Amino acid sequence: MAMTDSELATTSTLLDFQNVQLTYPNGTIALSGVDLTVKRGEFVTVVGPSGCGKSTLLRIASGLESSSEGISTVNTKRVGYVFQDATLLPWRNVRANVELLAELQWETQAVRREKAQKAIDLVGLTGFEKHLPRQLSGGMRMRTSLARSLTLDPELFLFDEPFGALDEITREYLNDELLKLFVEQQFAGLFITHSVSEAVYLSTKVMVMSGRPGRIVDTFDVPFPMPRDPDIRYTGEFAALVGEVSHALREGHGA
């Protein structure tokens, strides 16, 4: 039974997958028996090799695909989504790109402006409002995409490998920015990546996915507190956890 708006506002589990399977129309089984929850306050990362079904998982979470078997429930209407590439409209400047979702919701121009400016300020793009996407770096394009979703004030934020195409320094910088937003804006996150160190650094929980069809082969709670100290990346305990997750990935890959 669908939840009422007040039930939605108070439930702690924002995303709930039980025994989810997805078979594409061509017969490819992309996911099998996936159990996964994302609760308020959690930042869950799914790490796994290419082709194991990570994007498929996110497409189900965002409603772009429906599971063939099992139950997938999203208990909020405020879902943000950031894709692998920034998907900006090339003829629109930063402000107009960020206003796009508010525009689709028929918000007035004053409200659109206000929401967009707040989001632009949050992602550190103040002063670049009139730049076109081609005048921005890859990192700035990704920030613009992030800002556009922030205008929805999401309770649940889905990220499909947003920083995969960026150089390592920019990626680390944006990881820190994202963690800052996670703490300040209090959304829950579901993040997809190939990078084990990125997964451990960003998350409260890391899920290792592997195989074809993909399934969750291991789950790790990340014990480092939020807000996260950037220097945690250079400690032995961080390296040890990265090692454990990498080991689970290798084991899963061989399974």
Ligand SMILES: Nc1ncnc2c1ncn2[C@@H]1O[C@H](COP(=O)(O)OP(=O)(O)OP(=O)(O)O)[C@@H](O)[C@H]1O
């Ligand atoms: N629309 C589709 N129709 C048929 N098969 C698909 C479709 N999309 C994905 N697949 C297949 O489903 C499986 C999982 O794909 P998916 O893109 O979810 O993996 P992934 O882990 O996100 O990969 P990558 O890390 O390379 O992005 C793959 O075998 C892929 O070929």
